[in-house]
Amino acid sequence: HLPFICHSFAIHLPFICHLYLFTTPLSISFSLNPADCSDSFIPLSLLSDPCERSNNMRTRHFIFGYGSLVCSKSRKITAPTLTKPAHPVIVDHLRRSWTARILHAQDRKDRDPHQLEGTTAMGIERAHGHNCTGVLIEVESSELQQFDIREKGYDRVEIELHHVYGIEENHEDDIEHIVLRLGNEKRSSNHNDSDNDDNDNDNGDGVNVNVNVNAKSDPPSVAKVWVYMPRQGTPANHKFPIFQSYVDIIVRGCMSISEDFTKKFLASTHGWWHEDENHHEGPPSYIWLDDRHAPYYVRADKKWSIEMQHIVDEYLKHSQEVPLKKRIHLDNIESIRRGMKSLSHEKEEE
Numbered sequence: 001h002l003p004f005i006c007h008s009f010a011i012h013l014p015f016i017c018h019l020y021l022f023t024t025p026l027s028i029s030f031s032l033n034p035a036d037c038s039d040s041f042i043p044l045s046l047l048s049d050p051c052e053r054s055n056n057m058r059t060r061h062f063i064f065g066y067g068s069l070v071c072s073k074s075r076k077i078t079a080p081t082l083t084k085p086a087h088p089v090i091v092d093h094l095r096r097s098w099t100a101r102i103l104h105a106q107d108r109k110d111r112d113p114h115q116l117e118g119t120t121a122m123g124i125e126r127a128h129g130h131n132c133t134g135v136l137i138e139v140e141s142s143e144l145q146q147f148d149i150r151e152k153g154y155d156r157v158e159i160e161l162h163h164v165y166g167i168e169e170n171h172e173d174d175i176e177h178i179v180l181r182l183g184n185e186k187r188s189s190n191h192n193d194s195d196n197d198d199n200d201n202d203n204g205d206g207v208n209v210n211v212n213v214n215a216k217s218d219p220p221s222v223a224k225v226w227v228y229m230p231r232q233g234t235p236a237n238h239k240f241p242i243f244q245s246y247v248d249i250i251v252r253g254c255m256s257i258s259e260d261f262t263k264k265f266l267a268s269t270h271g272w273w274h275e276d277e278n279h280h281e282g283p284p285s286y287i288w289l290d291d292r293h294a295p296y297y298v299r300a301d302k303k304w305s306i307e308m309q310h311i312v313d314e315y316l317k318h319s320q321e322v323p324l325k326k327r328i329h330l331d332n333i334e335s336i337r338r339g340m341k342s343l344s345h346e347k348e349e350e
Helices: 002-023 072-079 106-111 140-150 172-176 178-192 244-255 259-267 304-317 323-327 330-349
Strands: 059-065 088-103 118-139 153-158 164-166 221-230 286-288
Touching: 059 140, 059 164, 059 330, 072 244, 072 330, 088 153, 088 221, 118 140, 118 221, 118 244, 140 304, 164 178, 172 178, 172 221, 244 259, 244 286, 244 304, 259 286, 286 330
Parallel strands: 059 221
Antiparallel strands: 059 118, 088 118, 088 164, 153 221
Protein backbone atom coordinates (compact mmCIF):
# COMPACT_ATOMS: atom_id res chain seq x y z
CA HIS A 1 0.00 0.00 0.00
CA LEU A 2 3.03 2.32 0.08
CA PRO A 3 2.45 3.90 -3.40
CA PHE A 4 -1.15 4.70 -2.44
CA ILE A 5 -0.10 6.31 0.88
CA CYS A 6 2.56 8.47 -0.80
CA HIS A 7 0.09 9.53 -3.53
CA SER A 8 -2.57 10.47 -0.95
CA PHE A 9 -0.07 12.48 1.12
CA ALA A 10 1.12 14.39 -1.94
CA ILE A 11 -2.47 15.35 -2.82
CA HIS A 12 -3.32 16.66 0.65
CA LEU A 13 0.02 18.35 1.47
CA PRO A 14 -0.82 21.76 -0.17
CA PHE A 15 -4.09 21.88 1.78
CA ILE A 16 -2.29 21.13 5.04
CA CYS A 17 0.30 23.87 4.42
CA HIS A 18 -2.45 26.33 3.40
CA LEU A 19 -4.42 25.60 6.59
CA TYR A 20 -1.33 26.11 8.80
CA LEU A 21 -0.31 29.39 7.19
CA PHE A 22 -3.73 30.98 7.63
CA THR A 23 -4.47 29.75 11.11
CA THR A 24 -1.11 30.30 12.87
CA PRO A 25 -0.76 33.65 14.77
CA LEU A 26 2.08 35.87 13.71
CA SER A 27 3.24 36.53 17.27
CA ILE A 28 3.02 33.94 20.03
CA SER A 29 4.06 33.48 23.61
CA PHE A 30 4.00 29.95 24.98
CA SER A 31 5.30 27.59 27.64
CA LEU A 32 8.24 25.33 26.91
CA ASN A 33 7.17 22.85 29.58
CA PRO A 34 7.49 19.41 27.89
CA ALA A 35 4.32 18.29 29.70
CA ASP A 36 2.31 20.91 27.76
CA CYS A 37 3.74 20.06 24.34
CA SER A 38 1.97 16.77 23.58
CA ASP A 39 -1.07 18.27 21.84
CA SER A 40 0.30 21.62 20.69
CA PHE A 41 2.18 22.75 17.63
CA ILE A 42 5.65 24.09 18.36
CA PRO A 43 8.13 25.25 15.70
CA LEU A 44 10.72 22.57 14.96
CA SER A 45 13.52 24.93 15.97
CA LEU A 46 12.21 24.90 19.56
CA LEU A 47 11.71 21.15 19.97
CA SER A 48 15.04 20.71 21.82
CA ASP A 49 15.42 20.50 25.59
CA PRO A 50 13.98 23.79 26.97
CA CYS A 51 16.78 24.02 29.54
CA GLU A 52 19.52 23.89 26.91
CA ARG A 53 20.49 26.20 24.09
CA SER A 54 18.93 25.76 20.68
CA ASN A 55 19.54 27.41 17.32
CA ASN A 56 16.88 30.05 18.03
CA MET A 57 17.26 30.51 21.78
CA ARG A 58 20.24 31.09 24.00
CA THR A 59 20.63 30.94 27.74
CA ARG A 60 22.13 34.03 29.35
CA HIS A 61 23.69 33.26 32.72
CA PHE A 62 24.06 35.79 35.54
CA ILE A 63 25.72 35.41 38.93
CA PHE A 64 24.41 37.39 41.87
CA GLY A 65 27.57 38.62 43.58
CA TYR A 66 27.05 39.53 47.22
CA GLY A 67 30.61 39.41 48.61
CA SER A 68 34.03 39.65 47.01
CA LEU A 69 32.44 39.22 43.55
CA VAL A 70 31.16 42.79 43.89
CA CYS A 71 34.76 43.87 43.22
CA SER A 72 35.65 43.76 39.52
CA LYS A 73 39.34 43.21 40.28
CA SER A 74 38.53 40.13 42.33
CA ARG A 75 36.18 38.51 39.82
CA LYS A 76 38.53 39.17 36.88
CA ILE A 77 41.22 37.17 38.67
CA THR A 78 38.88 34.19 38.30
CA ALA A 79 37.58 35.03 34.81
CA PRO A 80 39.84 37.49 32.94
CA THR A 81 37.53 37.26 29.91
CA LEU A 82 34.71 39.12 31.67
CA THR A 83 33.93 42.30 29.76
CA LYS A 84 30.43 43.47 30.69
CA PRO A 85 30.04 45.71 33.74
CA ALA A 86 28.18 44.37 36.78
CA HIS A 87 24.70 45.72 37.47
CA PRO A 88 23.71 46.68 41.06
CA VAL A 89 20.48 45.08 42.28
CA ILE A 90 18.50 44.11 45.36
CA VAL A 91 17.23 40.55 45.81
CA ASP A 92 14.28 39.82 48.06
CA HIS A 93 14.17 37.00 50.62
CA LEU A 94 17.95 36.64 50.99
CA ARG A 95 20.00 37.42 54.11
CA ARG A 96 23.77 38.00 54.01
CA SER A 97 26.00 37.19 56.99
CA TRP A 98 29.49 36.05 57.96
CA THR A 99 28.70 32.35 58.03
CA ALA A 100 30.78 30.61 55.33
CA ARG A 101 33.74 28.90 56.99
CA ILE A 102 36.69 28.02 54.79
CA LEU A 103 39.33 25.64 56.12
CA HIS A 104 42.97 26.51 55.42
CA ALA A 105 45.06 23.89 53.66
CA GLN A 106 47.18 21.82 56.03
CA ASP A 107 50.48 23.18 54.75
CA ARG A 108 49.24 26.73 55.30
CA LYS A 109 48.13 25.91 58.85
CA ASP A 110 51.54 24.39 59.55
CA ARG A 111 53.23 27.63 58.45
CA ASP A 112 50.79 29.95 60.22
CA PRO A 113 52.43 31.57 63.27
CA HIS A 114 48.99 32.47 64.61
CA GLN A 115 47.64 28.92 64.35
CA LEU A 116 44.40 29.91 62.67
CA GLU A 117 42.38 27.04 61.27
CA GLY A 118 40.70 29.02 58.52
CA THR A 119 38.57 32.02 57.74
CA THR A 120 34.89 32.95 57.70
CA ALA A 121 33.69 34.44 54.42
CA MET A 122 30.35 35.96 53.52
CA GLY A 123 27.46 33.56 53.21
CA ILE A 124 23.85 33.93 52.24
CA GLU A 125 20.62 32.16 53.09
CA ARG A 126 16.98 32.29 52.12
CA ALA A 127 15.10 34.42 54.66
CA HIS A 128 11.60 35.73 54.11
CA GLY A 129 11.27 39.44 54.78
CA HIS A 130 14.97 40.20 54.25
CA ASN A 131 16.70 41.58 51.17
CA CYS A 132 20.27 41.69 49.99
CA THR A 133 22.17 44.19 47.85
CA GLY A 134 24.70 42.95 45.31
CA VAL A 135 25.49 42.89 41.61
CA LEU A 136 24.47 40.87 38.57
CA ILE A 137 27.45 39.55 36.63
CA GLU A 138 26.80 38.13 33.16
CA VAL A 139 28.99 35.12 32.38
CA GLU A 140 29.41 32.58 29.63
CA SER A 141 29.00 28.87 30.39
CA SER A 142 32.77 28.36 30.48
CA GLU A 143 33.17 31.27 32.92
CA LEU A 144 30.40 29.85 35.07
CA GLN A 145 32.44 26.70 35.49
CA GLN A 146 35.44 28.79 36.59
CA PHE A 147 33.34 30.43 39.31
CA ASP A 148 32.07 27.01 40.39
CA ILE A 149 35.69 26.07 41.06
CA ARG A 150 36.35 29.33 42.90
CA GLU A 151 33.28 28.96 45.10
CA LYS A 152 33.99 25.44 46.32
CA GLY A 153 32.14 24.79 49.55
CA TYR A 154 29.15 26.65 48.09
CA ASP A 155 26.19 25.33 46.11
CA ARG A 156 25.08 27.25 43.02
CA VAL A 157 21.35 27.88 43.41
CA GLU A 158 18.97 29.55 40.97
CA ILE A 159 17.14 32.73 42.01
CA GLU A 160 13.59 33.49 40.86
CA LEU A 161 13.73 36.51 38.55
CA HIS A 162 10.73 38.22 40.12
CA HIS A 163 12.73 38.54 43.35
CA VAL A 164 15.35 40.74 41.63
CA TYR A 165 14.92 44.54 41.62
CA GLY A 166 16.96 47.46 40.35
CA ILE A 167 18.60 49.79 42.85
CA GLU A 168 16.93 52.86 41.34
CA GLU A 169 13.32 52.55 40.19
CA ASN A 170 12.64 53.39 36.54
CA HIS A 171 16.35 53.82 35.92
CA GLU A 172 17.06 53.54 32.20
CA ASP A 173 19.71 50.82 32.67
CA ASP A 174 17.26 48.80 34.79
CA ILE A 175 14.61 48.98 32.08
CA GLU A 176 17.01 47.65 29.46
CA HIS A 177 18.51 44.85 31.59
CA ILE A 178 16.99 41.51 30.57
CA VAL A 179 16.81 40.11 34.13
CA LEU A 180 15.06 43.17 35.52
CA ARG A 181 12.76 43.42 32.51
CA LEU A 182 11.69 39.78 32.76
CA GLY A 183 11.35 40.11 36.51
CA ASN A 184 9.05 43.11 36.10
CA GLU A 185 6.96 41.22 33.55
CA LYS A 186 6.68 38.27 35.90
CA ARG A 187 5.61 40.45 38.83
CA SER A 188 3.05 42.27 36.66
CA SER A 189 1.67 38.98 35.42
CA ASN A 190 1.36 37.62 38.96
CA HIS A 191 -0.29 40.84 40.12
CA ASN A 192 -2.81 41.07 37.28
CA ASP A 193 -3.92 37.46 37.29
CA SER A 194 -2.29 35.30 39.95
CA ASP A 195 -4.64 32.39 39.19
CA ASN A 196 -4.03 32.27 35.45
CA ASP A 197 -0.89 30.32 34.64
CA ASP A 198 -1.25 31.17 30.96
CA ASN A 199 -0.40 34.83 31.60
CA ASP A 200 3.17 34.25 32.75
CA ASN A 201 6.03 33.06 30.60
CA ASP A 202 7.46 30.59 33.11
CA ASN A 203 8.22 27.11 31.79
CA GLY A 204 7.60 25.47 35.14
CA ASP A 205 11.29 25.18 35.97
CA GLY A 206 11.84 28.80 36.97
CA VAL A 207 13.12 29.57 33.44
CA ASN A 208 11.69 32.77 32.02
CA VAL A 209 11.13 32.77 28.27
CA ASN A 210 10.04 35.63 26.04
CA VAL A 211 9.41 34.63 22.43
CA ASN A 212 8.17 36.61 19.43
CA VAL A 213 8.51 34.85 16.08
CA ASN A 214 8.33 38.19 14.22
CA ALA A 215 11.27 39.70 16.14
CA LYS A 216 14.09 40.70 13.80
CA SER A 217 16.62 41.70 16.47
CA ASP A 218 18.53 39.35 18.78
CA PRO A 219 17.19 35.79 19.16
CA PRO A 220 14.95 35.12 22.17
CA SER A 221 16.82 34.55 25.41
CA VAL A 222 16.39 32.48 28.52
CA ALA A 223 17.73 34.30 31.59
CA LYS A 224 19.03 32.43 34.62
CA VAL A 225 20.36 34.06 37.79
CA TRP A 226 22.58 32.02 40.11
CA VAL A 227 23.76 32.61 43.66
CA TYR A 228 26.38 30.69 45.63
CA MET A 229 25.07 29.52 49.01
CA PRO A 230 27.36 27.94 51.63
CA ARG A 231 26.60 24.29 52.32
CA GLN A 232 26.93 24.95 56.03
CA GLY A 233 26.33 28.24 57.78
CA THR A 234 28.49 28.68 60.88
CA PRO A 235 29.29 32.05 62.54
CA ALA A 236 32.86 33.34 62.77
CA ASN A 237 34.97 32.71 65.87
CA HIS A 238 38.60 33.18 66.97
CA LYS A 239 39.70 30.05 65.05
CA PHE A 240 37.81 31.05 61.88
CA PRO A 241 37.87 34.88 61.98
CA ILE A 242 36.77 37.58 59.55
CA PHE A 243 39.82 39.06 57.82
CA GLN A 244 39.95 42.78 57.14
CA SER A 245 41.88 42.18 53.90
CA TYR A 246 38.79 40.35 52.62
CA VAL A 247 36.44 43.08 53.87
CA ASP A 248 38.53 45.68 52.03
CA ILE A 249 38.09 43.92 48.69
CA ILE A 250 34.33 43.86 49.19
CA VAL A 251 34.15 47.53 50.23
CA ARG A 252 36.35 48.46 47.28
CA GLY A 253 33.75 46.96 44.95
CA CYS A 254 30.91 48.73 46.75
CA MET A 255 32.70 52.08 46.60
CA SER A 256 33.07 51.73 42.82
CA ILE A 257 29.25 51.73 42.58
CA SER A 258 28.19 54.51 44.96
CA GLU A 259 28.39 55.80 48.51
CA ASP A 260 24.75 54.92 49.15
CA PHE A 261 25.24 51.38 47.85
CA THR A 262 28.25 50.91 50.15
CA LYS A 263 26.34 52.02 53.24
CA LYS A 264 23.33 49.84 52.43
CA PHE A 265 25.57 46.86 51.71
CA LEU A 266 27.41 47.06 55.03
CA ALA A 267 24.28 47.79 57.04
CA SER A 268 22.50 44.73 55.60
CA THR A 269 25.39 42.38 56.42
CA HIS A 270 25.06 40.42 59.66
CA GLY A 271 27.46 38.53 61.90
CA TRP A 272 30.22 41.09 62.48
CA TRP A 273 30.09 40.28 66.18
CA HIS A 274 28.22 37.89 68.42
CA GLU A 275 28.52 36.44 71.90
CA ASP A 276 30.12 33.25 70.61
CA GLU A 277 29.06 30.19 72.56
CA ASN A 278 32.17 28.37 71.37
CA HIS A 279 34.50 30.49 73.53
CA HIS A 280 34.90 28.08 76.43
CA GLU A 281 38.27 29.35 77.62
CA GLY A 282 36.89 32.58 78.93
CA PRO A 283 34.91 35.63 77.75
CA PRO A 284 34.36 36.25 74.03
CA SER A 285 37.71 37.19 72.54
CA TYR A 286 37.75 38.19 68.88
CA ILE A 287 36.22 37.22 65.54
CA TRP A 288 37.42 40.12 63.34
CA LEU A 289 41.13 40.60 62.62
CA ASP A 290 42.91 43.55 61.03
CA ASP A 291 45.44 41.80 58.78
CA ARG A 292 46.08 44.63 56.34
CA HIS A 293 49.84 44.66 56.90
CA ALA A 294 50.05 40.86 56.37
CA PRO A 295 46.95 39.81 54.39
CA TYR A 296 45.51 36.35 54.78
CA TYR A 297 42.99 36.70 51.98
CA VAL A 298 44.30 35.11 48.78
CA ARG A 299 42.97 37.88 46.49
CA ALA A 300 43.89 40.77 48.79
CA ASP A 301 45.42 44.04 47.57
CA LYS A 302 47.77 45.08 50.37
CA LYS A 303 48.74 48.41 48.82
CA TRP A 304 45.13 49.49 48.27
CA SER A 305 44.08 48.37 51.76
CA ILE A 306 46.77 50.41 53.47
CA GLU A 307 46.21 53.51 51.34
CA MET A 308 42.42 53.43 51.73
CA GLN A 309 42.11 52.10 55.27
CA HIS A 310 40.85 55.37 56.79
CA ILE A 311 38.11 55.76 54.18
CA VAL A 312 37.05 52.12 54.49
CA ASP A 313 36.98 52.35 58.28
CA GLU A 314 34.75 55.42 58.09
CA TYR A 315 32.20 53.41 56.12
CA LEU A 316 32.47 50.58 58.65
CA LYS A 317 32.10 52.99 61.55
CA HIS A 318 28.95 54.42 60.00
CA SER A 319 27.16 51.05 59.81
CA GLN A 320 29.01 48.73 62.20
CA GLU A 321 30.41 50.98 64.92
CA VAL A 322 30.19 48.52 67.84
CA PRO A 323 31.73 45.51 66.02
CA LEU A 324 34.47 47.76 64.62
CA LYS A 325 35.56 48.64 68.17
CA LYS A 326 35.97 44.91 68.87
CA ARG A 327 38.17 44.32 65.82
CA ILE A 328 41.75 43.58 66.88
CA HIS A 329 45.09 43.84 65.14
CA LEU A 330 46.69 40.60 64.01
CA ASP A 331 49.78 41.26 66.14
CA ASN A 332 47.67 41.34 69.30
CA ILE A 333 46.44 37.77 69.02
CA GLU A 334 49.18 36.27 71.17
CA SER A 335 48.71 38.72 74.02
CA ILE A 336 44.97 38.03 74.03
CA ARG A 337 45.57 34.30 74.04
CA ARG A 338 47.96 34.60 76.96
CA GLY A 339 45.36 36.60 78.84
CA MET A 340 42.70 33.98 78.15
CA LYS A 341 45.00 31.17 79.32
CA SER A 342 45.87 33.08 82.47
CA LEU A 343 42.19 33.61 83.23
CA SER A 344 41.53 29.93 82.65
CA HIS A 345 44.30 28.91 85.11
CA GLU A 346 42.93 31.25 87.76
CA LYS A 347 39.51 29.64 87.45
CA GLU A 348 41.02 26.18 87.81
CA GLU A 349 42.89 27.19 90.97
CA GLU A 350 39.70 28.56 92.47
